[in-house]
Amino acid sequence: MREAHTVEQVRAAEDVVLARVPDGALMQRAAGGLASALADFLGRVYGARVLLLVGAGNNGGDALYAGASLARRGAQVDAVLLGGERTHAAGLAAYRAAGGQVVEPAQVRDTDVVVDGIVGIGGTPGLRAEAMAVLDMVDAPVVAVDVPSGVDVDTGETPEAHVVADLTVTFGTLKPCHLIDPAAQACGAVHLVDLGLDLPRADVVALQAPEVRALLPRPTPDAHKYTRGVVGLRVGSATYPGAAVLSALGASSGLVGMVRYVGSATDQVLAVAPEIVGAGRVQAWVVGSGGGDEAAEALADAFADEVPVLIDADGLRHLDAPPPVPALLTPHAGELAAMLDVPRDDVETAPLRHAREAADRFGAAVLLKGRRTLVAEPGGRVYVNTTGTPWLATAGAGDVLGGLCGALMAAGLEPVLAGAVGSWVAGAAASELAADGPLTASQLARAIPGTVRRLLTDPEDGPW
Ligand SMILES: NC(=O)C1=CN([C@@H]2O[C@H](COP(=O)(O)OP(=O)(O)OC[C@H]3O[C@@H](n4cnc5c(N)ncnc54)[C@H](OP(=O)(O)O)[C@@H]3O)[C@@H](O)[C@H]2O)[C@@H](O)CC1
Ligand SMILES: Nc1ncnc2c1ncn2[C@@H]1O[C@H](COP(=O)(O)OP(=O)(O)O)[C@@H](O)[C@H]1O
Ligand SMILES: [K+]
Structure with a gap:
């Protein structure tokens, strides 16, 4: 059975793991899974062009660590930092150290994939103007980090503008937006990366x-x-x-x-x-x-x-x-x-x-x-x-x-x-x-x- 947990349930389960693993370990696990899924999606890493859209929270952090991993393996990775100064500091340092480039929206070039790390389970529905402007500039498949940014994670509603992904790489468990329309239609294929979370009974489930x-x-x-x-x-x-x-x-x-x-x-x-x-x-x-x-x-x-x-x-x-x-x-x-x-x-x-x-x-x-x-x-x-x-x-x-x-x-x-x-x-x-x-x-x-x-x-x- 596939189970979808609410943001509150996910945060509670993550807190338990965060308390017993070294700082950053959970995000490394998530980003490692994201990097592998991106490599599979691209079919190659060396020479592939990747554009990260990085928001202010940990969702952007996941994108940066995954981008770092791909850059180390020879991908040409660009990142637009939509959160400015509030960008995940350790993720950004790792990204730069791996050779990842930070670009302004005006410098965005053709890419093989767009990685949507704008917002994850901490987001409110909708996209801000700057994110929409960058999304409008590129014409490439989109891989969403955790959820397509802008959807309502717990209800699957899409009251405002949101990302439409070809693949969504999610962590720990599914969330209702991955199963329930209209948001489910914005997820594309859904790939789940295991984080070893101990989760309660879910109220939204899909029989297999x-x-x-x-x-x-x-x-x-x-x-x-x-x-x-x-x-x-x-x-x-x-x-x-x-x-x-x-x-x-x-x-x-x-x-x-x-x-x-x-x-x-x-x-x-x-x-x-x-x-x-x-x-x-x-x-x-x-x-x-x-x-x-x-x-x-x-x-x-x-x-x-x-x-x-x-x-x-x-x-x-x-x-x-x-x-x-x-x-x-x-x-x-x-x-x-x-x-x-x-x-x-x-x-x-x-x-x-x-x-x-x-x-x-x-x-x-x-x-x-x-x-x-x-x-x-x-x-x-x-x-x-x-x-x-x-x-x-x-x-x-x-x-x-x-x-x-x-x-x-x-x-x-x-x-x-x-x-x-x-x-x-x-x-x-x-x-x-x-x-x-x-x-x-x-x-x-x-x-x-x-x-x-x-x-x-x-x-x-x-x-x-
Ligand atoms: N906990 C962990 O260790 C792990 C967490 N993990 C990852 O973390 C993600 C959750 O991270 P999170 O809690 O930092 O929130 P996140 O989704 O990045 O968004 C919050 C930020 O976005 C902003 N913002 C809000 N709405 C917005 C909008 N519509 N459009 C634009 N911006 C908006 C808001 O700032 P504001 O500008 O509103 O002040 C705030 O700064 C989760 O989905 C998973 O990917 C994994 O690595 C596993 C381990
Ligand atoms: N876009 C769709 N994709 C998959 N299944 C669909 C779609 N639209 C409708 N269905 C399914 O088709 C069936 C149509 O049922 P219903 O609307 O009651 O038709 P009718 O009243 O003519 O028998 C339902 O099982 C519904 O879930
Ligand atoms: K996202």
Whole structure:
């Protein structure tokens, strides 16, 4: 599992190490990792041209020590000191001693890479005018030190100007901005340098293949279909029968013992999945995908069964109070905006804050769909999904996801984990199917069993 810690957590953990290692040792470790990552990124060191943008704090110090290391190995390194007199003194001395050059903004020349050491975890969002001016002058790939300067480290928000990096080399642990959009998109690839920090439990995490594999329900040797769980679908409507079909395909991915369908699209559902049966006892309901005018009644009927409920799309419009059963709410940004009565743009610029707020307000797990889907539990953890491809942004993919997550709930996963595992699997299936090309929602659903099989047999080797 990848964990992202807040600035406060990182500082507390660093303080413990700083108290027991010699002065500067931690920064040397960070800068050593940064220099190696830069060498890998450049593909060569001798003769490579490197431009450091150095801010007033320790982030600039990291850049200077890494620059010194590259200069000693024959790189031509220039540094613009944006912090003036307050530049990290020992870092600057080491840099000069290694042959690094200090240049004024007007002297900036072509470079192979820009190293963003403007500001790290001590920064406030935004970039100052001088930094923006230098960034505007150069046209080269950017490697960010710890975080792309200017993003909000703890929330992943980007309220002001910020660096957009091709690679971010971070230290000790990930921070929320490395996982959560929109800041995550400004990080490029993320490389973590271990600092040996002893860190507490993180509130922002991303499941990886081994955890997803361990969480996946699988039949015991003596299983029968009822012990594996039965999921019920009250989805689709006369207007949107296709949503019922896609939900049914997602639920029929083989992770549950039986799928029931109750609604107006029975004929269409049976035409694609004849194994699906009608009304009866279930361990979880899926409600609302393409539900149209039928969603309100479907929701009330599902609640009456007192089993966990996944509430999607039109079902969410009828939710004005916390659901009376354990629930997973699966809005996209527009639906979450309506639930919270805020503009959609607010959700898109601050997805973490709004997913958490909705989870608290509705007392339920909230899965906010997007490039980096978030699954928030009330007052608790947020799971960030890192699998998937932009080709997944296609009509009906959310219906498939709802059916899949509902099946996982029926199989016994608590709502927040059903959301985290389901979004991981759906994203992984999409990547396997079409990392570089188009896919449809029905193809996605049909790809899921194969992805699950490969995850169970060879978790280290998928394209996820
Ligand atoms: N602790 C350790 O041993 C280790 C620390 N490590 C490294 O240290 C980093 C944290 O260093 P830090 O705490 O010195 O803060 P840092 O991020 O450099 O920024 C603060 C400075 O920036 C300024 N400033 C603020 N906002 C700004 C803005 N928008 N635009 C421009 N400037 C802005 C602010 O000054 P101001 O002008 O506001 O007075 C202040 O001087 C961390 O990310 C990691 O890289 C690693 O080496 C591992 C070991
Ligand atoms: N840019 C993107 N990159 C990766 N996945 C995305 C992106 N945009 C959307 N998705 C995913 O695609 C699915 C779309 O769901 P949704 O918006 O509910 O579609 P629909 O309502 O048409 O079924 C979600 O799983 C979402 O996380
Ligand atoms: K930085």
